[in-house]
Amino acid sequence: MPKVSLSHFEASIIFALLTSVVLGIVTKRNDRERMRYAVYCLVCFLGAIFGLSWLMYLGHG
Amino acid sequence: MAENHQPAPAGNWVAAVALAWIIPGGGHLLLKRPARGGLLAASVAAMFLLGLMMRGALFQPQSGDLLTMVIYCGGFIGNLMSGILYFLTVWLGYAQPDVAGHVHDYGTKFLVGAGLLNILAMVDAYEIATGRKD
Numbered sequence: 001m002p003k004v005s006l007s008h009f010e011a012s013i014i015f016a017l018l019t020s021v022v023l024g025i026v027t028k029r030n031d032r033e034r035m036r037y038a039v040y041c042l043v044c045f046l047g048a049i050f051g052l053s054w055l056m057y058l059g060h061g
Numbered sequence: 062m063a064e065n066h067q068p069a070p071a072g073n074w075v076a077a078v079a080l081a082w083i084i085p086g087g088g089h090l091l092l093k094r095p096a097r098g099g100l101l102a103a104s105v106a107a108m109f110l111l112g113l114m115m116r117g118a119l120f121q122p123q124s125g126d127l128l129t130m131v132i133y134c135g136g137f138i139g140n141l142m143s144g145i146l147y148f149l150t151v152w153l154g155y156a157q158p159d160v161a162g163h164v165h166d167y168g169t170k171f172l173v174g175a176g177l178l179n180i181l182a183m184v185d186a187y188e189i190a191t192g193r194k195d
Contacts, residue, residue, distance in 0.1 A: 004114035011167040018104045026185040
C-alpha cells in the first residue's frame with residue numbers, strides 16, 4: 001500500500017471535492033441542478049477553508 | 062450524464078439499500094442509474110483509499126465514559142458503512158494501529174468520511190427505489 005502524505009490544505013481540498021460530488025448527486029433531482037449544487041457546495045467549502053484559515057491567522061496575532 | 066429513468070420495481074428497496082451498503086454505488090447500478098452509481102462509487106472509494114494510504118486507523122467499539130463510547134462506536138459505525146471496502150481492509154490485513162501524527166489523523170477522518178458519504182448514497186438509493194425521486 002503506497003503511502004500518501006497530504007498537507008492539511010490538500011486534504012481539505014480533496015475532502016471538499018469528493019463531498020461536493022456526493023452532495024450534488026444525492027440532493028437534487030436533475031443533472032443540471034446536481035452540477036450547480038455540487039459547484040455551490042465546493043465554493044462554500046473553499047470559502048470556509050480560506051475564511052477560517054485567515055481568521056485563525058489574523059486571530060493568532 | 063443523461064440517464065434513461067425507468068420506474069423502479071416496487072418493494073425492492075431492501076435489496077437496493079443492502080447492495081448500496083455492501084458495494085458503494087451498487088444500489089444505483091441495480092436501479093439502472095449507472096452514471097450516478099459510478100460517481101458515488103468513485104467518490105467513496107477515493108476517500109476510503111486516500112484514508113488508507115494516509116495510514117488512517119479503523120475504529121473499534123470501546124466502552125467507558127460517554128464521550129469515548131460516542132467517538133469509538135460512532136467511528137466504528139462510520140467505518141462499517143463503507144461496506145466491502147471496510148471488510149476487505151480488515152480481511153486482507155490493511156487495518157493499521159492508531160498512531161500519533163496529523164496525516165494519520167486526516168486519514169482516520171477520511172475513512173469515516175467515506176462511510177458517511179456511503180450512508181448518503183444508501184438513502185438516495187432508498188428514495189429512488191421507493192419512487193420518491195428519479
